[in-house]
Amino acid sequence: MAIAPLLRKMFMVDLMKGLNVTFRYQDPKEVYTEQYPLERPVIAERYRGLPRLNVNPDTGETLCIACNLCATACPEHLIAVGSQRNPVTKRKEMTTFTYDVSRCMFCGLCAEACSTDCLELSQDFEIAQYSRDDLVFDRERLERGSEPTVYTR
Amino acid sequence: MLDYITSYFRSTVTPGQANNQFWALVYILIVFGGVSMIVMIMNWAERKALAHMQVRLGPMRVGPHGLLQPIADALKLFTKEDIMPAEADKPIFWFAPVWVVVVAFTGFIVVPFGVAHAVTDMNIGLLFMLGVSSLGVLGIVMAGWASNSHFPLMGSLRSSAQMVSYEIAMGLAVVSAVLMTGFLGTGMYGIGEGTASGTLSMIGIVQAQQAQHVWFVFKFFPVGLVAFVIFAIAMVAETNRTPFDLPEAESELVAGFHTEYSGLRWSLFMLGEYAAMVAVSSIAITLWLGGWMRPFASIHGPSIAIPFFWEHPELGVVDMISYLVPAGVLFLLAFFCFFNALRMPKHPAMRPQVIGLWALGVVMGGIGLVLLAPPVRDRIQDIFWFVAKIAVFLYLYIWYRATFPRYRFDQLMRVGWKVLLPVGLGVLLLTGLIGLSPELVTWIKGVMLWR
């Protein structure tokens, strides 16, 4: 038997190597934890989070043209667009918009289908609610968009 | 009555030896409280150290840096619903955790935190300690059996097999150390004049190391070291800690013998386990690491005298410095508190925590100042060094836990029986041979002359 492996085994070099790694990592600089409510995570620009209906920032009118593409594209069929033809402009106008976030899997197909960039998945990821009903978003809630959680003591 | 109480102040032996029941009781309470305190601190330290080794932060919210986490957990466990399985063997199920805790704490009767700082000193102290600490397995087997469930049963069976096999290796290593107490003479290879009989008294063992001017871990180098390593491995196995945590192997047996336990009962198991860790660590410290002695206890340096502060003509400057270490450590802790308080996140929600940390720092500093006072300082020395050594051991436990995978049952047995046991026997034999070498030499000479 070769002497070097025997010695290595006797002095537990293999175990020491592991101990060394864990010891080194005690440096507080290595800590990877994000203290979440205190430190906000960086959310990517393309993040697919809470849905939002965009409004025209100048006029406050919705951008939705009630084309129903999002509802058609949705694999879970969780979008329902109610529309009405405006007798004056002869255009379809969105009246109601329901989005059931509880069933949403955030695939982004609806936002891709939207022809006016109205429906969009925003960067808001804090969508926990106390009941399932609260997760069925209506038009008003969707237009309000992201509501960052405020933590109070 | 008062005389009875105060008479002990003049005594230099343990209350048990002084036959002073009152102080024995006080000591018991102090030891119980102290060990519980250590367990709590260990609980916090384990989480923090483990977390940092695993690039995490660990508890951060309950108190500054999670310092109050053990208390919060204890509260949680006390108030949790106490579940007893319907099919459990109820008396035994109830008794098992109590047994584990009682046994774990009983051993501390003979642990010498200082020359006079033990509840009592038995002439068979070591034997008592080993015997009591190995009784803990009984509680585990009871728990596993009484749960009437497969996972606990397997855990407890593993536990009993494991403890029995590691007891033997442990015993051999211990006997080697006990033999060393009999070989007088000083220094690493100081081979004594004559074969004084050794001692099993815990205080006696430390005193032997004091007299021989060597920690037994270095005696007959490397025999003592090997014996110590055997004990160090066996004691990890004995306390069911990683990498020998098979009885509670989380990933295989869910939680092993305490799968069915919850709330207070479960916390008793934890308390027992951690207390047992402290107990076996103190055996190791007593036997090999010089007990309450500070490192390099035989070096005193030139003698020095500072009025009102240092009036020990028999002790030197090195002693003085070492006497300042306890206070220094507390000042260091206080400094860490202040430093971390400054580094805490600047957030209104963190304000109470920052204040708490400052307060803790102040308390630490205050204790440090108290420890500087000569009467306190002189009396706290032994305890401080002993506890410091325990802390090192506990850190090792945490460190192992962070690093090592778990042995498999058969491999564990193999390590116990095929590695530790033969090595232990060899060490025992070597200790005897080296220790008796003068006699052997004379004997051989005699034999040859007689021819």
Added chain:
Amino acid sequence: MADETTPKDQPTPPQPEKPAETPAAKADAAAPTTEAKLAETPAAKADAATPPKPAAPAAAAAKPAAPAKPAAPAKPAGPTPQPWESEMTTTLKRQYGSAIKETSTYVGQKYMVVDPTVVDEILQLLRDDEQFDYLVDCTAVHYPNREQQFDVVWILYSFPRNERIRVKTMIKEGDAVTSATPIWETANWLEREVFDMFGIKFEGHPDLKRILLPDGWKGHPLRKDYGILQQDTEWVKINLGIESGQ
């Protein structure tokens, strides 16, 4: 969960009708061309156009001379199954004759349609003599409007040849197929899954029981007559103690 938030029904047509248009309607258009091409397998073609049978323009690609029937307007012609002749197929055909109903390739993927009576022999032969040592998958497809309702498909791969073929057979409802478990151990669970999902029995399977669904479940979900929202409400009620959510 109830669907009250999406009152609009999904745009998909009701399930069972869907496959109806495919095989029955289009088979006639495509059959003659294949017939001319593959003299061996006229019978198989005529009654059921299981093998990937493109719409009419595809036939044109297969046989340029044939009068192309304009079908779906402006739709690019899809690929068609091409006959596949090789040493292996000729050996097999010589040995089994008309039991090998078709050997073709479709977009470069080889497959053969065989008679259910000889399928186990052919699988055995493919493994032993032709080195198809790895059963990739065993699955089934349900065609409710066909007389032989089920396609059972074995996908084989050969490590030495780096080649993949599919063996297909068509069986009637209630018919059993011989299990491939003695040939490839991996067939065990795969066949159990086919049994679970389609109710196709495999003769000689060591332990043919449901695998993904609970044992007492009624119905076989991947059959076309098992709707997507349908579930075994009775089972749910007994075992989970809740009213079915659907």
Added chain:
Amino acid sequence: MTDTSKPGFYEDAGATGTFLDANEMVLNMGPQHPSTHGVLRVILKLDGEKVLGTECIIGYLHRGVEKIAENRTYTMFNPYVDRMDYVASVSNGLGYCLAIEKLLNVEAPPRACYIRVILTELNRIASHQLWLGTHALDIGAMTPLFYTFRDREEILKIFEKYCGARLTTHAFRIGGTQYETYEGFEQDVKKFCKFVAPKMDEYEELLTTNRIWLQRTKGVGLISAEDAIAMGVTGPVLRASGVKWDLRKAQPYSLYEKFDFEVPIGINGDTYDRYLVRVAEMRQSLRIVEQAVDSIPEGPIMAKVPKVIKPPVGEVYVSIEAPKGELGYFVVSDGSTQPYRVRVRPPSFVNLQALDKMVRGALVADVVAVIGTLDIVLGEVDR
């Protein structure tokens, strides 16, 4: 549920013929168990600690993905495949897109292929990292888990930046990819490669030579090459048995033939070899990623695919080398907008079948190690 207490549930119930023989114990592991990786339920028949036989009960996570597919259009079904093997969702998506592309007879443009390769290989690293962490945790080493998760996080960040989701990415579309690379994608990927290579050494330092790790993994869960092939086992499990077979080499897809990488293989087919193979695969994946990101071509990212996907009638089987093994999609089209049948050939499902063979005669602790080493994801097993 299976009634396991029925006499004769196990074929070899012992010499006495009664099920409750005094020497045997039936241990129900899971579905709630720390190391069955989800909701796998394994019923072990034990003689002391020795395993006499196992019975896997699966289906607790069955969602009927194949049935859903028949009721969704081709495009709509794409996000669902991410939910099968949720730790390697990019690979799932790639396999599905390739299958439909084959059915449509289109090919993704080179740039899309390169993006696909980069993401898939990153996903392979992420999947293996998750495997390594959990596998080590099963064997008792808790620390590698945190290191691997930390490093996996960097991959997930790249995913998040690229396609907006971390786990169930839905990154690819039929015909290419939906998203153009974001600003700084290449730098991010390169930075990651630089960052993770030394970290892999660290995992190895903790485990590869550690005697306890060696004892726990060497000779455990042995499966020979013949058995592995007969069991249909694929991926690293097959390669660890010494079969040099990787679909990326054997039948290259998505321009894998352009990249230079090796297929690591093991010798013994034990848990340790599987560990080594996977660690080596991570490094090879890094190599591929580095090559791909260096030579990523310009061009379109989407082939010409109609808005409404209506493949011609036909059926195809397309498989890719997912991190767990061969992931195949058998798609039957009837010419409509919805697939007539989508069959997923899940590597985990087939690999799990080998569990019984691998643990017979081993100890309970080995069962955990073998479940870990098979690298199953219950989402994919049950679908």
